[in-house]
Amino acid sequence: MRNADADTVAELVRRQWGDRRVGLRSETLALSHHQVAAGAAARAALLVDLVPRGAEPHIGVLLDNTPEFPLWLSAAALAGAAVAGINPTRRGAELARDIVHTDCRVLVTEGSRLPLLDGLHLPGTRVLVTDSDAFAELLAPYAAAEPGEATLGPVGPGSRLLLYFTSGSTGAPKAAICSQGRLAAAGASLVRHFGVRESDVHYICMPMFHGNAVIADWAPALAGGAGIALRRRFSASGFLDDVRAHGATYFTYVGRAVQYLLATPERDDDREHALRLGFGTEAGAVDAARFEARFGVRLVEGYGSSEGGAAIQRTPDTPAGATGRAAPGDDLAVVDPDTGKERATAVVDEHGRLLNGSEAIGELVNRGPNPFEGYWRHPEADAARTRGGWYWTGDLFFRDADGFLWFAGRTDDRLRVDSENLAAAMIENILSRWEHAAAVAVYAVPDPVAGDQVMAAMALRKGTSFDPVSFAGFLAEQEDLGTKMAPRFVRVMRSLPVTATNKVHRVGLRRAGFDEGEVWWSGRHSGGGGYRRLTEGDREGLREEYGEHGREGLLGR
Secondary structure: OOEEEEEEEEHHHOOOOOOOOOEOOOOOEEEEEEHHHHHHHHHHHHHHHHHOOOOOOOEEOOOOOOOOHHHHHHHHHHHHEEEOOOOOOOOOHHHHHHHHHHEEEEEEEEEEHHHHHHOOOOOEEEEEEOOOOHHHHHHHOOOOOOOOOOOOOOOOOOOEEEEEEEEOOOOOOOOOEEHHHHHHHHHHHHHHHHOOOOOOOOEOOOOOHHHHHHHHHHHHHHHHOOOEOOOOOOOOHHHHHHHHHHOOOOEEEEEOHHHHHOOOOOOOOOOOOOOOEEEOOOOHHHHHHHHHHHOOEEEEEEEOOOOOOOOEEEEEEOOOOOOOOEEEOEEEEEEEOOOOOOOOOEOOOOOOOOOHHHHHHHHEOOOOOOOOOOOOOOOOHHHHHHHOOOOEEEEEEEEEOOOOEEEEEEHHEEEOOOOOOHHHHHHHHHHHOOOEEEEEEEEEEEEEOOEEEEEEEEOOOOOOOOOHHHHHHHHHHHOOOOOOOOOOOEEEEOOHHHHHOEEEOHHHHHHOOOOEEEEEEEOOOOOOOOOEOOHHHHHHHHHHHHHHHHHHHOOOO
16 A cells, blocks of 8 residues: 555656556446546647636536546646536526626536537637547647646645535535545545555446535546546446446445346346445445345445535444544534533444434534635625534434434435434434335425324335235334334335435425325324325315425425
8 A cells, every 4th residue: 555645636646657557447448547638738738728717716517427527627726726517407696696707617418418408608618528639639739748847835734625515405515625634534535444455446426516426536546556447427237347346445435336237137146256345325224235145246335425624534443324423623512502511321222223313413514623714705605514623414313322423314304203313414414214015205294283293215126016915014013113213205216316316306396295106104194094195185185284384395395
């Protein structure tokens, strides 16, 4: 394992110069580390000539995971510029807003994405189409450039490198800032934590416009001298074939990617590969165990807020299902999001089941110094994130008697049923144990009496259908399922709707409520006695009963 420490990402890019080992693989291309550094140097020199004097040194990258993406990341590091990853699922005014808000004077894209830009007002933005003859001709004069020759100004640890958008489910997405020093340090930390070797190949199948792929996959590969293999877009059916073809040893995941992989047909050769580790978030203990049993690959659930304000490290003694303990230097606490008072110590049984969720679950905060670098031109969001001198993560956790932290969901995913606070992630973990469940998402639907009701969207395993008797029997057997946690409504779906980063599209599910699809219901509304199918007549009655709390209330959440 080589020395992974560096003050800047630019320094890590320069280290590739002269290294003739394969450093980048894609579906159609293989480049050595040296060729990556040379390509980055050429693009950095071009960038220096394209960015107007006095303009913010920002470039937007509207690409799938093509070789041009890491080449432009490396080029930006060398030139002292910052990359704004542009989400290709955004459209129209929203897409234009992301580009203009981050002051992108250069936008890097490809021909297939040009229709997204039709009719957009992008004043002062130069568009480069990487798969065009015009781009090749523009880049050609810079072919002899070497790393470090062309910069837009001094390049140091504090130089901005990433402007990556966080979730916009409750408003316009915010662009979090990440400096060269922070990204280099994050990469080096993961090299040490996972023992990244120069012979490793990091498979990047999560979208590179999102922080996970860059911070947790590309950066440690760069710091450790490992190669990368790119998948244009995540494909569950193509995952194993890619892993074998590229000799991949490590990958990252977010959201429901693991569930999609588990939903593929089992094969006799599921364990024939070099993959040894997956690192990510939101797989859940049940699916992580299933993944390791099937593919022989350990999944490590990590936690680091996208903005860098808090981190949790997993140690060998971390219990199954827990995330880990606070990283060195972080003073993490679980507090009531309204009062700031610490929540009670969690009582967790021998099976990892939480027994006092109402008293133990709260928002994770960092009370110590942290590397949060703010949002681009969003002082209100900065102030909300750091109110009272603490960093507020927006994530729910609980802490057990041994100091281990357990993830319980986003603060936006809290439910309040009959004055009892519940966390969606905890209920999801329980429902995922049902043998017919392939994927589960839990969310609130407003109720004029109880405040919220628990609703679950559930994708079932192939060849199964929703059996209300079996499901009710399963719920009755779950000792850690509180009296308010059983779903009042269950929506059965072929697959759960997801965002471009493979996270469940909860906003859409909440908006639909019980109004769409195959829905089953139980309890007060259905007359008791387990679950029965919701009819159109039932829906009409519910709409009348819920009144302004019904459809309009759902749309307002």
